[in-house]
Amino acid sequence: xxxxxxxxxxxxxxxxxxxxxxxELAERANxxxxxxxxxxxxxxxxxxxxxxxxxxxxxxxxxxxLVDCLEHSASTADSELHRLLLDCNETEEYILTxxxxxxxxxxxxxxx
Numbered sequence: 001x002x003x004x005x006x007x008x009x010x011x012x013x014x015x016x017x018x019x020x021x022x023x024e025l026a027e028r029a030n031x032x033x034x035x036x037x038x039x040x041x042x043x044x045x046x047x048x049x050x051x052x053x054x055x056x057x058x059x060x061x062x063x064x065x066l067v068d069c070l071e072h073s074a075s076t077a078d079s080e081l082h083r084l085l086l087d088c089n090e091t092e093e094y095i096l097t098x099x100x101x102x103x104x105x106x107x108x109x110x111x112x
Contacts, residue, residue, distance in 0.1 A: 006086065010065055012040040013086045014058045017093075028057035 015025050015036075022040070026033040030053060038044050039054075046054070055062045081100070085093055 008040040008042040009086050029053040
């Protein structure tokens with residue numbers, strides 16, 4: 001059985017990426033800030049209803065949030081590279097993304 005180890009981290013990452021505080025996400029999703037904090041700290045699971053509210057409030061698909069919980073996902077968010085980016089701030093994410101783009105161009109130019 002697959003466990004959702006990164007569920008809370010992914011919600012926190014997506015929230016920060018949108019520039020939202022826990023309070024702002026809670027307000028948008030009609031949930032409490034304490035509930036958002038509990039989820040992000042992996043202290044409890046969440047209902048499908050809460051998942052949908054959070055996904056809609058973040059403007060992402062439920063699949064993007066649940067990717068490490070699903071055995072068959074259409075999302076690419078379960079890659080090692082994506083997991084490495086989960087705890088990056090905006091500047092780190094930008095720098096790493098630019099580095100990956102350059103490395104990809106180099107590999108492509110060499111036929112790799």
